[in-house]
Amino acid sequence: xxxxxxxxxxxxxxxxxxxxxxxxxxxxxxxxxxxxxxxxxxxxxxxxxxxxxxxxxxxxxxxxxxxxxxxxxxxxxxxxxxxxxxxxxxxxxxxxxxxxxxxxxxxxxxxxxxxxxxxxxxxxxxxxxxxxxxxxxxxxxxxxxxxxxxxxxxxxxxxxxxxxxxxxxxxxxxxxxxxxxxxxxxxxxxxxxxxxxxxxxxxxxxxxxxxxxxxxxxxxxxxxxxxxxxxxxxxxxxxxxxxxxxxxxxxxxxxxxxxxxxxxxxxxxxxxxxxxxxxxxxxxxxxxxxxx
Amino acid sequence: xxxxxxxxxxxxxxxxxxxxxxxxxxxxxxxxxxxxxxxxxxxxxxxxxxxxxxxxxxxxxxxxxxxxxxxxxxxxxxxxxxxxxxxxxxxxxxxxxxxxxxxxxxxxxxxxxxxxxxxxxxxxxxxxxxxxxxxxxxxxxxxxxxxxxxxxxxxxxxxxxxxxxxxxxxxxxxxxxxxxxxxxxxxxxxxxxxxxxxxxxxxxxxxxxxxxxxxxxxxxxxxxxxxxxxxxxxxxxxxxxxxxxxxxxxxxxxxxxxxxxxxxxxxxxxxxxxxxxxxxxxxxxxxxxxxxxxxxxxxxxxxxxxxxxxxxxxxxxxxxxxxxxxxxxxxxxxxxxxxxxxxxxxxxxxxxxxxxxxxx
Amino acid sequence: xxxxxxxxxxxxxxxxxxxxxxxxxxxxxxxxxxxxxxxxxxxxxxxxxxxxxxxxxxxxxxxxxxxxxxxxxxxxxxxxxxxxxxxxxxxxxxxxxxxxxxxxxxxxxxxxxxxxxxxxxxxxxxxxxxxxxxxxxxxxxxxxxxxxxxxxxxxxxxxxxxxxxxxxxxxxxxxxxxxxxxxxxxxxxxxxxxxxxxxxxxxxxxxxxxxxxxxxxxxxxxxxxxxxxxxxxxxxxxxxxxxxxxxxxxxxxxxx
Numbered sequence: 001x002x003x004x005x006x007x008x009x010x011x012x013x014x015x016x017x018x019x020x021x022x023x024x025x026x027x028x029x030x031x032x033x034x035x036x037x038x039x040x041x042x043x044x045x046x047x048x049x050x051x052x053x054x055x056x057x058x059x060x061x062x063x064x065x066x067x068x069x070x071x072x073x074x075x076x077x078x079x080x081x082x083x084x085x086x087x088x089x090x091x092x093x094x095x096x097x098x099x100x101x102x103x104x105x106x107x108x109x110x111x112x113x114x115x116x117x118x119x120x121x122x123x124x125x126x127x128x129x130x131x132x133x134x135x136x137x138x139x140x141x142x143x144x145x146x147x148x149x150x151x152x153x154x155x156x157x158x159x160x161x162x163x164x165x166x167x168x169x170x171x172x173x174x175x176x177x178x179x180x181x182x183x184x185x186x187x188x189x190x191x192x193x194x195x196x197x198x199x200x201x202x203x204x205x206x207x208x209x210x211x212x213x214x215x216x217x218x219x220x221x222x223x224x225x226x227x228x229x230x231x232x233x234x235x236x237x238x239x240x241x242x243x244x245x246x247x248x249x250x251x252x253x254x255x256x257x258x259x260x261x262x263x264x265x266x267x268x269x270x271x272x273x274x275x276x277x278x279x280x281x282x283x284x285x286x287x288x289x290x291x292x
Numbered sequence: 293x294x295x296x297x298x299x300x301x302x303x304x305x306x307x308x309x310x311x312x313x314x315x316x317x318x319x320x321x322x323x324x325x326x327x328x329x330x331x332x333x334x335x336x337x338x339x340x341x342x343x344x345x346x347x348x349x350x351x352x353x354x355x356x357x358x359x360x361x362x363x364x365x366x367x368x369x370x371x372x373x374x375x376x377x378x379x380x381x382x383x384x385x386x387x388x389x390x391x392x393x394x395x396x397x398x399x400x401x402x403x404x405x406x407x408x409x410x411x412x413x414x415x416x417x418x419x420x421x422x423x424x425x426x427x428x429x430x431x432x433x434x435x436x437x438x439x440x441x442x443x444x445x446x447x448x449x450x451x452x453x454x455x456x457x458x459x460x461x462x463x464x465x466x467x468x469x470x471x472x473x474x475x476x477x478x479x480x481x482x483x484x485x486x487x488x489x490x491x492x493x494x495x496x497x498x499x500x501x502x503x504x505x506x507x508x509x510x511x512x513x514x515x516x517x518x519x520x521x522x523x524x525x526x527x528x529x530x531x532x533x534x535x536x537x538x539x540x541x542x543x544x545x546x547x548x549x550x551x552x553x554x555x556x557x558x559x560x561x562x563x564x565x566x567x568x569x570x571x572x573x574x575x576x577x578x579x580x581x582x583x584x585x586x587x588x589x590x591x592x593x594x595x596x597x598x599x600x601x602x603x604x605x606x607x608x609x610x611x612x613x614x615x616x617x618x619x620x621x622x623x624x625x626x627x628x629x630x631x632x633x634x635x636x637x638x639x640x641x642x643x644x645x646x647x648x649x650x651x652x
Numbered sequence: 653x654x655x656x657x658x659x660x661x662x663x664x665x666x667x668x669x670x671x672x673x674x675x676x677x678x679x680x681x682x683x684x685x686x687x688x689x690x691x692x693x694x695x696x697x698x699x700x701x702x703x704x705x706x707x708x709x710x711x712x713x714x715x716x717x718x719x720x721x722x723x724x725x726x727x728x729x730x731x732x733x734x735x736x737x738x739x740x741x742x743x744x745x746x747x748x749x750x751x752x753x754x755x756x757x758x759x760x761x762x763x764x765x766x767x768x769x770x771x772x773x774x775x776x777x778x779x780x781x782x783x784x785x786x787x788x789x790x791x792x793x794x795x796x797x798x799x800x801x802x803x804x805x806x807x808x809x810x811x812x813x814x815x816x817x818x819x820x821x822x823x824x825x826x827x828x829x830x831x832x833x834x835x836x837x838x839x840x841x842x843x844x845x846x847x848x849x850x851x852x853x854x855x856x857x858x859x860x861x862x863x864x865x866x867x868x869x870x871x872x873x874x875x876x877x878x879x880x881x882x883x884x885x886x887x888x889x890x891x892x893x894x895x896x897x898x899x900x901x902x903x904x905x906x907x908x
Binding site: 007008010011012013014015016019030062121122124125126127128129130133135136137138139140141142144145148149152153220224227228231232235243244247248250251254256259260262263266267270271274 | 386387389390391403404407408410411412431432433485486487488489490492493496499500501503504505506507508510511512582583586587590591594595596602603606607610613615618619621622625626629630632633634
């Protein structure tokens with residue numbers, strides 16, 4: 001415990017503290033041109049402490065300070081009914097639901113495709129190169145088009161966003177699972193051959209368990225990228241709802257605080273989702289007796 | 293495991309339906325295609341000559357494509373029967389081809405290229421046949437030929453967008469982000485305390501939706517490519533730093549001891565041992581970043597840009613429902629993305645040829 | 653050559669202190685071939701690492717060539733051969749062997765000349781341009797010996813260099829190592845698990861015992877300096893091997 005405190009906690013704390021210090025310093029530097037203009041316009045004489053205080057508390061700062069963002073979060077997260085359209089909880093929940101739906105669809109699709117690729121040689125040879133190649137394509141660029149096209153045939157709301165998320169999430173899962181399902185050693189496969197096990201048995205007793213350690217890291221990547229997909233998918237819908245929409249409307253109206261608050265919520269959401277997958281990973285591996 | 297012959301067997305009735313249907317409703321090309329399919333399906337079902345069926349399917353596909361203008365938007369059962377038969381035959385031919393185990397190494401390599409190529413080609417052919425045969429509105433999905441025509445017809449626009457987004461924003465941001473991340477990792481690595489503090493933070497940040505900083509960057513650096521390059525810098529910095537740090541830890545105890553027995557300096561140890569060992573990690577980051585950079589620049593352009601750029605074009609042409617232009621841009625993005633990735637992979641092969649994954 | 657007095661080394665671990673070396677006295681004279689033998693955990697590798705300045709003693713004193721191990725290391729006084737070949741996969745065999753010479757800043761022509769000479773010494777002529785991973789395990793270990801010899805140190809420290817090889821290859825390499833030592837007149841400190849290997853190669857065998865690691869017995873091995881594999885069947889050889897085995901037994905090497 002003491003070892004963990006000094007080995008991990010203390011360094012991380014130091015780094016975070018350094019970030020906050022740099023942040024406040026940068027806020028002074030980046031906000032001061034506007035502040036000095038204001039002083040000149042109002043004909044006020046200013047002192048350095050006053051300048052510092054004012055640059056840290058502007059209404060529309062170039063770089064808002066952490067305490068301002070915290071204030072915005074307090075206002076829009078804690079002190080507002082979660083059903084209100086101005087509550088960030090409301091928007092986060094909209095983004096979260098399409099992320100989760102897309103993640104679930106993408107994971108199932110990725111696993112199914114991986115199983116197909118591992119068991120059918122022609123799929124492996126014809127499909128796998130394309131799957132790998134498509135990872136190099138900036139898929140997110142298609143997001144707005146999918147939204148508009150699906151909107152044209154009457155699909156809107158949750159499902160198109162989830163489709164984009166699932167499209168992004170399925171790649172890492174498929175690639176990771178192909179690797180995982182192929183991970184059993186020849187020795188282990190040979191052992192099951194000596195028992196003349198059926199392909200079904202080989203799958204459930206050997207391939208699937210040995211693929212799990214590959215599945216979870218892939219799912220961590222997948223859920224993070226599913227969230228990115230959901231946020232980007234919210235950009236072209238005309239800023240209706242969701243964290244992406246908050247980013248866009250904050251941008252249109254120059255509300256930097258709103259942008260930063262939405263960003264922080266997105267970051268917290270990403271951290272939570274990734275940690276939940278990590279936790280599930282440890283739980284499953286522990287139940288299977290694979291953890292150390 | 294190969295797919296069973298029934299696949300070829302199924303193609304036979306489909307070809308029959310196709311031919312009869314085509315004769316019933318006028319369409320000379322479709323009749324020819326049906327006959328070709330019928331012949332090769334018969335051949336395949338009786339003699340299993342997959343070269344013949346593959347060739348037959350290709351000939352039929354060419355005939356069907358030629359017949360498209362005649363049947364446009366209103367293809368009858370004959371057309372669809374032929375499409376189905378051709379597809380089944382092609383599938384069977386590909387399956388047989390991929391099950392083939394050539395003895396010569398070059399034949400194996402040819403097979404590894406040919407199978408996915410044929411698969412991709414068939415996907416394009418099917419796309420064209422279905423979209424044009426069924427008259428799918430081009431707002432939903434334009435045919436590949438329409439996309440190709442759009443690309444050929446708007447090369448100057450595409451070139452301008454490519455310059456703005458790729459040559460200016462992506463390359464600048466990528467170069468800055470990767471090199472700063474690399475140097476930062478080298479510096480941080482000298483302090484174990486900083487490494488322990490920054491590694492968890494860096495890993496955390498790598499999972500965050502960094503692309504969300506795009507509006508902030510546009511506010512800070514203006515509408516032109518500088519703000520897009522800034523987004524790319526932020527997106528590529530952390531993967532490079534985290535990967536390089538991990539790579540610098542790749543040296544084992546024995547490797548370090550060896551250098552110590554030579555009383556090698558920090559610089560010698562770094563240059564002769566640790567950097568070469570870190571190269572696979574660095575290239576991994578370079579590859580991840582090549583995709584991230586393009587995504588970052590394009591999405592950042594959704595938040596406003598001068599009237600040029602791939603992301604700008606995509607968002608405005610969607611508004612005008614010029615979906616074929618959007619597809620042209622996406623095709624370009626795909627080509628550029630995979631070409632950059634391929635180039636880096638090629639350099640990696642040359643540099644880290646010794647790594648177990650490349651040894652022959 | 654090497655003179656250790658009252659050498660002790662205590663590792664502080666999570667489970668409390670571990671006495672890797674306790675009160676070790678050892679003198680190794682020039683041109684000797686000294687084997688350190690004992691069960692796992694007896695500190696033989698630790699002792700070798702202390703000589704090489706890869707580990708620092710917590711008590712006692714040690715000199716290598718009359719100076720501290722650190723000064724000896726900085727003067728590049730010894731070559732070290734590890735349990736694993738530790739060859740860099742991105743360098744050819746010749747470039748691997750040249751690595752210490754590059755670090756020491758020798759001119760290119762001399763590097764090439766020395767590499768050639770030392771590869772010949774371990775019978776690896778013609779493999780200069782191969783990569784380590786294209787070589788068998790025995791050849792890799794030979795290349796790593798050549799690497800330790802290139803800068804012509806008087807002292808060779810070897811940590812179970814043949815431990816991971818099969819017996820046939822091992823016999824072969826033992827013969828080659830013996831010939832090498834005989835021709836070059838180096839001083840060798842050799843860590844091993846194998847009694848036969850120790851007796852066959854050494855002029856002196858140091859039997860060590862575990863918990864805490866200390867020297868149990870030092871056995872002179874006065875077989876003729878010119879040795880062949882057949883020597884291992886002679887009564888003199890077997891007598892010495894028996895003494896080593898007795899020493900290990902008395903040092904509780906065979907007790908769990």
